[in-house]
Amino acid sequence: MFITTAxxxxxxxxxxxxxxxPSKSAEGHAVSLGSLLYLGMNHHLATSRQDAEATAVVExxxxxxxxxxxxxxxxxxxxxxxxxxxxxPLDVFNVRSRDDLKSNQWIFFCDRFRRTASGGKQSRAILAxxxxxxxxxxxxxxxxxxxxxxxxxxxxxxxxxxxxTFSVLDNGRGFRASLQQRDIWKHLSSENAALDAVxxxxxxxxxxxxxxxxxxxxFSSLLDLNGLLVLRSGPSSFILKNEHTHWKRREVExxxxxGAQVTYxxxxxxxxxxxxxx
Amino acid sequence: xxxxGIVIQIPLAQLPPASSILAGAEIGASHATMLRQRALxxxxxxxxxxxxxxxxxxxxASYLKQVVAVFEPAAPGQPEIYPFITNIGSEDLRxxxxxxLSGVDRAIQEVTLRDGRxxxxxxxxxxxxxxxxxxxxxxxxxxxxxxxxHERHASMASGQSTWNNRLVRLFELRLAHRQRAGRQxxxxxxxxxx
Numbered sequence: 473m474f475i476t477t478a479x480x481x482x483x484x485x486x487x488x489x490x491x492x493x494p495s496k497s498a499e500g501h502a503v504s505l506g507s508l509l510y511l512g513m514n515h516h517l518a519t520s521r522q523d524a525e526a527t528a529v530v531e532x533x534x535x536x537x538x539x540x541x542x543x544x545x546x547x548x549x550x551x552x553x554x555x556x557x558x559x560x561p562l563d564v565f566n567v568r569s570r571d572d573l574k575s576n577q578w579i580f581f582c583d584r585f586r587r588t589a590s591g592g593k594q595s596r597a598i599l600a601x602x603x604x605x606x607x608x609x610x611x612x613x614x615x616x617x618x619x620x621x622x623x624x625x626x627x628x629x630x631x632x633x634x635x636x637t638f639s640v641l642d643n644g645r646g647f648r649a650s651l652q653q654r655d656i657w658k659h660l661s662s663e664n665a666a667l668d669a670v671x672x673x674x675x676x677x678x679x680x681x682x683x684x685x686x687x688x689x690x691f692s693s694l695l696d697l698n699g700l701l702v703l704r705s706g707p708s709s710f711i712l713k714n715e716h717t718h719w720k721r722r723e724v725e726x727x728x729x730x731g732a733q734v735t736y737x738x739x740x741x742x743x744x745x746x747x748x749x750x
Numbered sequence: 751x752x753x754x755g756i757v758i759q760i761p762l763a764q765l766p767p768a769s770s771i772l773a774g775a776e777i778g779a780s781h782a783t784m785l786r787q788r789a790l791x792x793x794x795x796x797x798x799x800x801x802x803x804x805x806x807x808x809x810x811a812s813y814l815k816q817v818v819a820v821f822e823p824a825a826p827g828q829p830e831i832y833p834f835i836t837n838i839g840s841e842d843l844r845x846x847x848x849x850x851l852s853g854v855d856r857a858i859q860e861v862t863l864r865d866g867r868x869x870x871x872x873x874x875x876x877x878x879x880x881x882x883x884x885x886x887x888x889x890x891x892x893x894x895x896x897x898x899x900h901e902r903h904a905s906m907a908s909g910q911s912t913w914n915n916r917l918v919r920l921f922e923l924r925l926a927h928r929q930r931a932g933r934q935x936x937x938x939x940x941x942x943x944x
Contacts (some may be wrong), residue, residue: 492766576767579769602808610775614776689785
C-alpha cells in the first residue's frame with residue numbers, strides 16, 4: 473500500500489480505532505513525505521502521552537523514517553540532517569517556536585533544500601520554491617499567536633530526480649480558528665469555508681495585512697511550474713492543480729484530522745503525483 | 751542650510767540569520783526591530799537609512815511589509831527615518847521590489863553612494879501622478895514651500911492647499927524631508943539634506 477497525503481484521514485481513523493496496518497513487505501508500506509510527517513508527529517504525540525496502542529498502530533506502518541521524525545521531535549535537534557552544509561534528498565525541520573524560524577539552523581535547512589533541488593545550479597524556479605517554503609512555515613508559526621509558546625510543527629522536503637515535494641504540518645487549531653482571530657473572518661462556518669477564503673480571497677489571520685502574503689506569494693510564484701498543491705485543515709482538503717493560467721480546484725471532505733497541512737509537489741514532467749520516500 | 755542627520759547603510763543579507771533570501775513576516779519583523787534599533791542608537795532626529803540589498807536574490811512581500819513599517823511617521827522622541835535602497839543586483843529582484851511597492855502605493859528612492867554622498871537613481875514603486883510631479887519639482891528645482899510651488903504654477907488650477915497636501919504626502923512617504931521656517935514648511939528630497 474502507498475500511503476499518501478490523501479490517505480491521512482484513513483490513518484487518523486485507524487489510530488482512533490487502534491487498528492494496525494500490517495504490511496506484507498519487509499520494508500513496510502511505501503509512504504510519501506506528507507504522510508511521513510503526519511505519522512512521525514503522531515508517533516511522537518502517542519509516545520509522549522504513553523499511549524502504547526496508538527504508538528503500535530503508527531509503528532505498524534513499518535517505515536523507518538517514522539520513528540526518526542518522532543525522535544527528532546523528542547530530542548533537542550532541529551533537523552534530521554546532521555551536517556548543516558551537506559545536501560540531502562530528505563530532511564525535516566522541527567519547529568518548536570516562532571524563534572526557530574529566525575535561527576541559523578532554519579536558514580541552513582532552507583539552503584540545503586535549495587542546493588539539493590537545484591543540483592548546485594542557478595535556478596529561478598527553485599529559488600521561488602525555496603521562498604514559498606519559507607513563507608508557508610512562517611504562516612504556520614504565526615497561527616500560534618504572540619510570544620514563543622511551544623507548538624508542534626514540522627517542515628519537510630523530499631527531492632528526487634523527477635521532482636520535489638515540500639510539506640508543512642502542524643497539530644494546531646486549523647485555518648478556520650486562526651482566521652477567526654480577525655473580525656472580518658469571524659463568519660467562517662467551516663474549515664471548507666476557511667480554505668475557500670484563503671484560496672479565493674487571500675484571507676490572512678495577520679492583523680497588519682489585508683491579504684495573505686504567504687499564500688498570495690505561493691499562488692503567483694508557482695503558476696509557471698508543473699505542480700500540485702494540497703491544503704488540508706481538519707476534515708477539509710483542497711487539491712489545486714496548476715493549469716498554468718489558473719489553479720484547478722478539487723474539494724474533498726473526509727474523517728477529521730487535527731491541525732493543518734500544506735503540501736506542494738513539483739514534477740519536471742508528467743502528472744504531479746506523490747512519490748514514496750525510500 | 752545644513753540639516754542635522756546621519757546616513758546608515760545596512761546590508762540586509764548580513765542581518766541575522768544571514769541569508770540571500772529575505773522571506774517571511776517573522777524575519778521581516780525581526781529585521782525591522784534591528785533597523786529601528788540602529789536608527790535609535792545614532793541619537794539623531796533625522797536618519798537616512800539605506801537598505802543595501804547586495805547579495806540578496808529574492809525578497810518577499812511578507813518580509814517587506816514588516817520592513818517598510820519602520821518608515822512610518824515617528825512617535826514623539828523617535829527619529830524620522832528616511833528609506834533608500836542600493837545595490838539591486840538583478841532585474842528579478844528589482845521586479846519583486848517594484849511589485850511590492852506598487853501594490854501598497856509606496857515608492858522608495860534607489861540611490862548609489864559615492865564618498866558618502868547620495869546619487870539618486872530610479873524611483874522604485876508607484877506614486878500617483880500629482881505626487882510624482884511634485885517630487886520631480888523638488889528633485890529638479892530644489893527645496894520649496896507649498897506657497898512657492900503655488901506661485902511658480904499660478905496658471906494651474908491647483909490652490910496652495912493642494913500643493914501642501916501633495917508635499918505632506920511626500921513627507922509621509924519619507925521621500926521628502928521638511929523643516930519648519932516660520933509659519934511654513936520647507937520641503938526637499940530626502941536624499942539631498944545638505
